[in-house]
Amino acid sequence: MTYILAIDQGTTSSRAILFDGDMARVGTAQQEFTQHFPQAGWVEHDAEEIWSTTLAVCQEVLANHGIGSDQIAGIGITNQRETTVLWDRETGKPLHNAIVWQDRRTAAICDAFRSEGCEDDIVAQTGLLLDPYFSGTKVKWLLDTIPGARERAERGEVLFGTIDSFLIWRLTGGKVHATDATNAARTLLFNIHTGEWSPEICDLLHVPVAMLPEVRDCAADFGSTELFGGSIPILGVAGDQQAATMGQACFQPGMMKSTYGTGCFALLNTGSDPVVSNNRLLTTIAYQLGGQRTYALEGSIFIAGAAVQWLRDGLGIIESAPQSGELAAQADPAQNVVLVPAFTGLGAPYWKPDCRGAVFGLTRNSGPAEFSKAALESIAYQTRDLWEAMQGDWGGDADVTLRVDGGMSASNWAMQGLSNLLGASVDRPVMQETTALGAAWLAGMQAGVYPDQAGFADTWALDQRFDPKMAEADREAAYARWKTAVAAAMAF
Ligand SMILES: Nc1ncnc2c1ncn2[C@@H]1O[C@H](COP(=O)(O)OP(=O)(O)O)[C@@H](O)[C@H]1O
Numbered sequence: 001m002t003y004i005l006a007i008d009q010g011t012t013s014s015r016a017i018l019f020d021g022d023m024a025r026v027g028t029a030q031q032e033f034t035q036h037f038p039q040a041g042w043v044e045h046d047a048e049e050i051w052s053t054t055l056a057v058c059q060e061v062l063a064n065h066g067i068g069s070d071q072i073a074g075i076g077i078t079n080q081r082e083t084t085v086l087w088d089r090e091t092g093k094p095l096h097n098a099i100v101w102q103d104r105r106t107a108a109i110c111d112a113f114r115s116e117g118c119e120d121d122i123v124a125q126t127g128l129l130l131d132p133y134f135s136g137t138k139v140k141w142l143l144d145t146i147p148g149a150r151e152r153a154e155r156g157e158v159l160f161g162t163i164d165s166f167l168i169w170r171l172t173g174g175k176v177h178a179t180d181a182t183n184a185a186r187t188l189l190f191n192i193h194t195g196e197w198s199p200e201i202c203d204l205l206h207v208p209v210a211m212l213p214e215v216r217d218c219a220a221d222f223g224s225t226e227l228f229g230g231s232i233p234i235l236g237v238a239g240d241q242q243a244a245t246m247g248q249a250c251f252q253p254g255m256m257k258s259t260y261g262t263g264c265f266a267l268l269n270t271g272s273d274p275v276v277s278n279n280r281l282l283t284t285i286a287y288q289l290g291g292q293r294t295y296a297l298e299g300s301i302f303i304a305g306a307a308v309q310w311l312r313d314g315l316g317i318i319e320s321a322p323q324s325g326e327l328a329a330q331a332d333p334a335q336n337v338v339l340v341p342a343f344t345g346l347g348a349p350y351w352k353p354d355c356r357g358a359v360f361g362l363t364r365n366s367g368p369a370e371f372s373k374a375a376l377e378s379i380a381y382q383t384r385d386l387w388e389a390m391q392g393d394w395g396g397d398a399d400v401t402l403r404v405d406g407g408m409s410a411s412n413w414a415m416q417g418l419s420n421l422l423g424a425s426v427d428r429p430v431m432q433e434t435t436a437l438g439a440a441w442l443a444g445m446q447a448g449v450y451p452d453q454a455g456f457a458d459t460w461a462l463d464q465r466f467d468p469k470m471a472e473a474d475r476e477a478a479y480a481r482w483k484t485a486v487a488a489a490m491a492f
């Protein structure tokens with residue numbers, strides 16, 4: 001039997017998932033790693049720990065299943081996006097902790113460029129917003145802060161990469177400095193229309209082009225690793241939300257997936273033409289295969305499953321995440337408690353980093369069940385915001401179903417509520433590890449052991465469809481309450 005090894009390097013853990021020749025998951029190994037918060041709003045990872053946990057989980061899953069390197073046809077890498085690493089070309093050592101996508105330290109840099117009138121050109125070239133979320137201003141901050149780093153980067157002695165690049169460098173023993181188009185598209189340094197690094201933006205941010213990785217297709221030759229016995233080629237790379245889009249087989253324009261983990265990231269395939277958002281969504285590359293770019297509109301919600309974690313760890317009203325649905329089902333239907341979970345600000349389409357959470361509509365009878373219901377419904381309302389924005393940008397032609405995945409999609413109550421508030425069908429696939437599957441598919445297809453796009457799309461199998469069970473008038477009244485609550489939270 002031939003196998004594919006998928007590496008899913010996420011924000012809180014590194015995972016290795018082994019798939020067999022039929023794309024069935026054989027085994028998983030996972031290790032969490034340390035989150036560093038050196039100052040308010042700063043989030044860092046130790047890139048060495050990212051590397052050591054990644055290496056360990058790969059070794060573990062292979063050992064657990066007695067699989068040798070000669071049985072692995074290829075490795076696919078998927079990763080937390082935007083997180084920024086600078087390392088020494090000679091030693092491979094990071095110059096600094098990785099600056100994580102959630103880190104807000106470059107807000108002032110963004111404000112300064114905005115006041116200089118640079119935002120429109122950056123948005124036009126990158127499809128992104130001038131926000132600390134993306135890598136570009138993080139690279140600038142590192143080069144401004146670490147003595148001598150910029151001069152060394154100009155000489156090609158210091159390299160930049162998102163996590164995929166750093167892992168490729170380490171896996172190949174420093175032979176390959178490359179990334180894929182989906183990861184490049186999140187850096188704020190990449191022109192998504194030409195498929196090349198933007199010389200103008202690199203100049204503006206004072207980022208030497210010599211330090212940037214080569215950009216390749218998602219399914220391509222990324223070198224090989226000798227670290228697991230024999231040689232294994234790295235054949236697939238994609239940012240995690242794009243890998244989930246492929247894992248959900250959202251290959252047709254108008255198809256949309258939404259991944260409910262800690263946060264929620266919704267991507268709508270817009271085909272070969274990038275769609276410019278009038279609703280503060282991001283325009284990004286969904287995938288690049290055979291040199292052809294397919295674009296997506298993306299909406300990013302920072303708090304989804306994290307609201308359920310808050311019920312458990314903050315309020316202590318549930319002991320485990322699945323209890324949130326059981327409790328919500330007991331809520332008094334006459335109460336209209338609304339939670340705006342802006343614990344770390346609001347993402348798309350509001351982009352209000354300073355907004356904070358709020359609860360509205362409390363009565364003397366409001367208790368754990370109503371809080372639980374409000375927390376799960378807040379995820380549905382936020383998705384409805386993205387859905388509305390996407391329909392507006394896309395011209396109302398989006399698919400009438402939403403494909404969901406991620407840990408929280410296991411909640412039937414939450415998914416039924418989502419369908420009710422969207423007024424659309426919500427499809428949950430049998431295979432909910434779509435991020436890893438997407439990365440595995442890229443590598444397996446490139447290796448010639450997995451089917452092409454059409455064949456892969458045929459293997460997508462439905463676990464459960466949730467159809468709306470809410471009267472239109474009730475849905476719209478509920479959504480209007482949410483909009484009022486968001487406006488009030490933003491005004492606070
Ligand atoms: N049955 C459930 N009901 C509601 N939320 C759930 C359920 N199972 C998991 N979650 C939530 O899903 C999140 C974990 O999903 P996961 O995809 O593993 O996220 P991440 O990759 O961001 O760590 C947690 O925030 C958890 O609270």
Ligand SMILES: O=P(O)(O)OC[C@H](O)CO
Binds near residue numbers: 080101263
């Ligand atoms: O690692 P995740 O699943 O939280 O995903 C993070 C996103 O890629 C950030 O853009």
